[in-house]
Amino acid sequence: MRGWKSPRIGRPLKRWGAVACEPRQEGVHAETARASSAMSPKWTDYIASKIRAVVGRPVESPRGSEAPLRAAFEQAPFAFQTYSPDGAAKTANQRWHELWDAPPGALDGYNVFEDPQVRALGVVDQIRCAFAGEVVRLSPIYYDPSRIGRQGEPRWIRVSFYPLKDQNGEIFEVVQVTDDITALVQAEAAQRRALELQRLALASAKMGMWDFDVNAQTVAWDARCRELFGATEPVVPLEVPMSRIHENDRPEVNAALEAAVDPTLDNAYDVEFRVIPRPGELRWVHATGKALHESGGADAIGTRLVGVVGDTTEQKQATQRKDEFLAMLGHELRNPLAAIQLAVDLLEQQGEVASIRERTVAMLGRQSAQMAKLIDGLLDVSRIVRGKIMVDKQEVDLTQLLHDVIAVREGNAKAKNIHLEVELASDEPMALCADPARLTQIFENLVSNALKFTDPGGTVKVVAERSNGCAVVRVSDTGIGFRPERADVLFEAFKQEPQDIARQRGGLGLGLAVAAGLVELHGGTIEAHSSGLGEGATFTVRLPL
Structure with missing residues (x-):
C-alpha cells in the first residue's frame, strides 16, 4: 500500500495502522452489488450478491440458481465472514477456516465489537462505520487469534467491511473480506533489510549508487555520489556529472558508457577517472555498472545503467x-x-x-x-x-643522552656551517625509563632531519625541560619548513616536503616515521609545527618521566 511502512514482523502492534473510513455511501444492495473493494475488481462487483445468496435470502441469479454463487463464495481466494447488524458473527467461507485453521463452530458466540484485541487496538469506532452504512478498509494489521482463545497462527491481514442493505435501505448484514498478506509483508520487510544491508555495505566502503536512464538521459544518485561530484539534486541530467569529469577523461568515460549500453558487446561499465567537484579540488573515482536491456534480441538497447562509484583518491x-x-x-x-x-x-x-x-x-x-x-x-x-620491534626499557639520563647526540652530529653541522646548540633547563640528570639505543635513534633522526633541511648559516637548536610530569624535548631549525596542513602526514613513511627538494637533500623520508613509531612505543607523543615554507620547523617530543 502506498505510504505504508509495516513494522517488524512477528511483533503485535500496540495500535492499528491508519484507518481509511470512506465518505458515507448508501450501502450495497444485494441486487446491484456495487460495493467498492481493495481486492480484485472481479470480486468487488459480486461480493454482495454472493454473500446475500449464501445467507439464505433468495435473489434472482442470472443463471436462475444460487449454486454458482454459493460455489464462488466457498472457493473465493479471500476469506469471507458475515455479521448481523449487532456485530455477531454468522458464517464464514472455506478460505476463512483455512486462514485461521478454525474448526466448525469456531465463530459461535463471537462478536466483533467484543473482541478484546479489536478493542485494545482501538478500531471499534472505525468498524462501526461499516455497520452505519459505509465501506471501511483497514490498513494492514497483525492479528493473533490466540489472544481471543482461538487456534491459528498470527498473520498480517488486510481487512475490508461492506454493509449489505435490503430493498428498503436497511442494513441486514455486514461482510468482512480478509486477505492474507503475511508473505507480502515479510517479503517487503526482507527487501527493506536487504536494502539497508546494501546501504550499510556501501557506506562502509564509502561508495555511492547511481542509476542512469538512457532514454531520459538523466542520472539518479544517492547522497554519497552527489558528495563525490559536488552536486545537490537527487536526479540530474547526464550533463551534470559529465561536466564535473576532468576534460581529459571525458572521452574515455563516454566510450565506456556507449559500450556498456550496446547489447552486441555485453560489456560491463568499469572506468576510473578524475572529477572536479569544486574549483581547486580534484578526486579520482572508480565507477562500475551493468546495463539493463529491453527484450528484443540483437536489436535490444540498454535502457538503464546501474552501478556504484567509489573514491580512489587515497589509493x-x-x-x-x-x-x-x-x-x-x-x-x-x-x-x-x-x-x-x-x-x-x-x-x-x-x-x-x-x-x-x-x-x-x-x-x-x-x-x-x-x-x-x-x-x-x-x-x-x-x-x-x-608490531615486531622491541624496546628494552631501563633508567636513562636524558640530559647526558642529548649531549652525546649533539656531540656525534657536531661534525656534520660544522661541515654545513650550521650552528648546532643544546639548551637544558638544568644540568641535573633527567631520569626516565626508556630504551637508550632507541631513544638515541629518535633524537639522532630528529637532529639529522633538521640539519638536512637547514641551509648553510642556519641554526639547529635542541631544548629540553620538565613539564607536567613529562620530559619535553624540542628540536627546532631555521630551515625550509613545511606547509602547516602537512604537519600530520610528515610522520607517515616515505613522505617528504616537497619531492624535488627531498631528492636534492637525500634520504628516503623514513627518519620521522621511525622516530614517531619509537616515541609511541615509549608512551610518548611527537608533533611538528611550522609557520610555512621557508619559516623553519620545530619537532616536540614528550616522554613520561
Missing part, C-alpha cells in the same frame, strides 16, 4: 607515493653502490699506493655505512608497522 596517492619511493630508493642505493664500485676499481688499478688505498678504504666505510643506514631504516619501519 592513487598511495600508488604515487610508492612509485616515488621506489624511484628514490633506487637513486639512494645507486649512489653508494657507484662509490663502492669506484673504490674497487681504484684498488685494482692503484692497489700498491698507500695513500690511495687509505682514501679508498675510508670511502668504502662511509658508503657501506650509508647503505646500512638506509636498509636499517626500511627494516625499522617494517618492524614498527608489524
Whole structure:
C-alpha cells in the first residue's frame, strides 16, 4: 500500500495502522452489488450478491440458481465472514477456516465489537462505520487469534467491511473480506533489510549508487555520489556529472558508457577517472555498472545503467607515493653502490699506493655505512608497522643522552656551517625509563632531519625541560619548513616536503616515521609545527618521566 511502512514482523502492534473510513455511501444492495473493494475488481462487483445468496435470502441469479454463487463464495481466494447488524458473527467461507485453521463452530458466540484485541487496538469506532452504512478498509494489521482463545497462527491481514442493505435501505448484514498478506509483508520487510544491508555495505566502503536512464538521459544518485561530484539534486541530467569529469577523461568515460549500453558487446561499465567537484579540488573515482536491456534480441538497447562509484583518491596517492619511493630508493642505493664500485676499481688499478688505498678504504666505510643506514631504516619501519620491534626499557639520563647526540652530529653541522646548540633547563640528570639505543635513534633522526633541511648559516637548536610530569624535548631549525596542513602526514613513511627538494637533500623520508613509531612505543607523543615554507620547523617530543 502506498505510504505504508509495516513494522517488524512477528511483533503485535500496540495500535492499528491508519484507518481509511470512506465518505458515507448508501450501502450495497444485494441486487446491484456495487460495493467498492481493495481486492480484485472481479470480486468487488459480486461480493454482495454472493454473500446475500449464501445467507439464505433468495435473489434472482442470472443463471436462475444460487449454486454458482454459493460455489464462488466457498472457493473465493479471500476469506469471507458475515455479521448481523449487532456485530455477531454468522458464517464464514472455506478460505476463512483455512486462514485461521478454525474448526466448525469456531465463530459461535463471537462478536466483533467484543473482541478484546479489536478493542485494545482501538478500531471499534472505525468498524462501526461499516455497520452505519459505509465501506471501511483497514490498513494492514497483525492479528493473533490466540489472544481471543482461538487456534491459528498470527498473520498480517488486510481487512475490508461492506454493509449489505435490503430493498428498503436497511442494513441486514455486514461482510468482512480478509486477505492474507503475511508473505507480502515479510517479503517487503526482507527487501527493506536487504536494502539497508546494501546501504550499510556501501557506506562502509564509502561508495555511492547511481542509476542512469538512457532514454531520459538523466542520472539518479544517492547522497554519497552527489558528495563525490559536488552536486545537490537527487536526479540530474547526464550533463551534470559529465561536466564535473576532468576534460581529459571525458572521452574515455563516454566510450565506456556507449559500450556498456550496446547489447552486441555485453560489456560491463568499469572506468576510473578524475572529477572536479569544486574549483581547486580534484578526486579520482572508480565507477562500475551493468546495463539493463529491453527484450528484443540483437536489436535490444540498454535502457538503464546501474552501478556504484567509489573514491580512489587515497589509493592513487598511495600508488604515487610508492612509485616515488621506489624511484628514490633506487637513486639512494645507486649512489653508494657507484662509490663502492669506484673504490674497487681504484684498488685494482692503484692497489700498491698507500695513500690511495687509505682514501679508498675510508670511502668504502662511509658508503657501506650509508647503505646500512638506509636498509636499517626500511627494516625499522617494517618492524614498527608489524608490531615486531622491541624496546628494552631501563633508567636513562636524558640530559647526558642529548649531549652525546649533539656531540656525534657536531661534525656534520660544522661541515654545513650550521650552528648546532643544546639548551637544558638544568644540568641535573633527567631520569626516565626508556630504551637508550632507541631513544638515541629518535633524537639522532630528529637532529639529522633538521640539519638536512637547514641551509648553510642556519641554526639547529635542541631544548629540553620538565613539564607536567613529562620530559619535553624540542628540536627546532631555521630551515625550509613545511606547509602547516602537512604537519600530520610528515610522520607517515616515505613522505617528504616537497619531492624535488627531498631528492636534492637525500634520504628516503623514513627518519620521522621511525622516530614517531619509537616515541609511541615509549608512551610518548611527537608533533611538528611550522609557520610555512621557508619559516623553519620545530619537532616536540614528550616522554613520561
